Amino acid sequence: MTVDQTDRELLALLQQDATQSYAVLGQAVGLSAGAAHERVRKLKASGVIRRTTIEVDPAALGSGVLAYVLLDSDAWMGDAPTLQALKDIAAVEEAHITAGAASVLVKVRTTSTEALQAALRALHQVDGVTGTQTIVVLESFFERPPAVGATPA
Amino acid sequence: MTVDQTDRELLALLQQDATQSYAVLGQAVGLSAGAAHERVRKLKASGVIRRTTIEVDPAALGSGVLAYVLLDSDAWMGDAPTLQALKDIAAVEEAHITAGAASVLVKVRTTSTEALQAALRALHQVDGVTGTQTIVVLESFFERPPAVGATPA
DNA sequence: CATCTTAACCGAATCTCATTTGGCATCTGC
DNA sequence: GCAGATGCCAAATGAGATTCGGTTAAGATG
Known part of the structure; x- marks a missing residue:
C-alpha cells in the first residue's frame, strides 16, 4: 500500500x-x-495500523523495575521454540536476535528486584542459554512510539 | 487509585x-x-491509562533497522539537557539511565543502515558522550505492551 | 483527442454507541 | 442503626461512526 x-x-x-x-x-x-x-x-x-490500543502506566500497576538482559548461548536461538519460551515469561516485553557478542536481547519489566531475579532465573532455564548480562535501568528518560514523519531523502 | x-x-x-x-x-x-x-x-x-493510541507497523513505513546503543560518557548524563538532546533525535525511541558500564541506553529505529549511521553521529554529538557501543537487531521476536496481569504474591 | 476506468472526495442519511442521569443496593465509619 | 460514600444498573439523549450516491480528477486506451 x-x-x-x-x-x-x-x-x-x-x-x-x-x-x-x-x-x-x-x-x-x-x-x-x-x-x-x-x-x-x-x-x-493493510496492516500499517496494527491495532488501536491503550498505553498503560507501568508504575501505576506496580511495575517499577526495568532491565535489559543480554543472553549468551551455545546454540542458535533464532527459532520458534526459543521465541515461545521467551513469550511465556510474562515479564519479557521485547525479545530480539542481535548481532554482536550476545545472541539475544530481551527487555524485562517487573514489580520488584525479587521479581527481576525470578525472571532472570526463568531466562537461564530457556534452552540454549548459557549466561546473562543484565543492564538495570535507574531512570527512564522516555519511551515513545516510533516516529512516523516523512522519510527523509 | x-x-x-x-x-x-x-x-x-x-x-x-x-x-x-x-x-x-x-x-x-x-x-x-x-x-x-x-x-x-x-x-x-487517574493516569493509569496514559492515552489511547494506534500501533503502527514500522516496517510498513520503511523503518526496518533497529538497534540498541550504549552511550559512554565523561559526565553525569541524568539531567534535562541530555534528555532534550536525545529527544531531538527522531530515530531515538527510548532512552534510559542505566547502572553498569555504560551510563545511557537508547533504542534507535531507522529506515536504513545509512540512517542508523546518521543517528549514531548525532548521538556522538550529544554533550558528554565519549563513545558508543551498538547492538544491531537482526530479527525481532516480538515487542508487546507491558503485562497487566495480577501482581503475583 | 475522445472515451473509459479507477480512485478519491464530498455531503447527507442512518444507525450504533458513548455519555449522562436517576435511583437502588452495599459497605464504611460513627 | 444511621449518614455518607461508592459502585452498580437501566434508560434517555446526543454525538459521532459508518454507509451511500453522486461528482471530479487522473490516468489509461483506442
Missing part, C-alpha cells in the same frame, strides 16, 4: 490521540470526515 | 483492542456498559 504525506499526518495524529473524531482529524489534514475515515480504514486493512 | 482485578481485566482487553464497545467490555467482565465506562473513565482520569 502507498502511504502518502496525508496518511502520515493522520498516523501521527492518531498516535497522539486515537479518540478524536473523524471530523476533527479530517479538518486537521484538510479532508472531510468521510474521506479521513476511508483513509484510516485502509491503513488498518 | 486502587486497581482491582476487574480493572486489570479491562486494561488487558483494551490493550488488545481499544475500539470495542463498552457493552462488549462490560459483558466480558460481568458489568453493565455504564459501569464499565465509569471504570475506564476513572482509569484514564
Whole structure:
C-alpha cells in the first residue's frame, strides 16, 4: 500500500490521540470526515495500523523495575521454540536476535528486584542459554512510539 | 487509585483492542456498559491509562533497522539537557539511565543502515558522550505492551 | 483527442454507541 | 442503626461512526 504525506499526518495524529473524531482529524489534514475515515480504514486493512490500543502506566500497576538482559548461548536461538519460551515469561516485553557478542536481547519489566531475579532465573532455564548480562535501568528518560514523519531523502 | 482485578481485566482487553464497545467490555467482565465506562473513565482520569493510541507497523513505513546503543560518557548524563538532546533525535525511541558500564541506553529505529549511521553521529554529538557501543537487531521476536496481569504474591 | 476506468472526495442519511442521569443496593465509619 | 460514600444498573439523549450516491480528477486506451 502507498502511504502518502496525508496518511502520515493522520498516523501521527492518531498516535497522539486515537479518540478524536473523524471530523476533527479530517479538518486537521484538510479532508472531510468521510474521506479521513476511508483513509484510516485502509491503513488498518493493510496492516500499517496494527491495532488501536491503550498505553498503560507501568508504575501505576506496580511495575517499577526495568532491565535489559543480554543472553549468551551455545546454540542458535533464532527459532520458534526459543521465541515461545521467551513469550511465556510474562515479564519479557521485547525479545530480539542481535548481532554482536550476545545472541539475544530481551527487555524485562517487573514489580520488584525479587521479581527481576525470578525472571532472570526463568531466562537461564530457556534452552540454549548459557549466561546473562543484565543492564538495570535507574531512570527512564522516555519511551515513545516510533516516529512516523516523512522519510527523509 | 486502587486497581482491582476487574480493572486489570479491562486494561488487558483494551490493550488488545481499544475500539470495542463498552457493552462488549462490560459483558466480558460481568458489568453493565455504564459501569464499565465509569471504570475506564476513572482509569484514564487517574493516569493509569496514559492515552489511547494506534500501533503502527514500522516496517510498513520503511523503518526496518533497529538497534540498541550504549552511550559512554565523561559526565553525569541524568539531567534535562541530555534528555532534550536525545529527544531531538527522531530515530531515538527510548532512552534510559542505566547502572553498569555504560551510563545511557537508547533504542534507535531507522529506515536504513545509512540512517542508523546518521543517528549514531548525532548521538556522538550529544554533550558528554565519549563513545558508543551498538547492538544491531537482526530479527525481532516480538515487542508487546507491558503485562497487566495480577501482581503475583 | 475522445472515451473509459479507477480512485478519491464530498455531503447527507442512518444507525450504533458513548455519555449522562436517576435511583437502588452495599459497605464504611460513627 | 444511621449518614455518607461508592459502585452498580437501566434508560434517555446526543454525538459521532459508518454507509451511500453522486461528482471530479487522473490516468489509461483506442
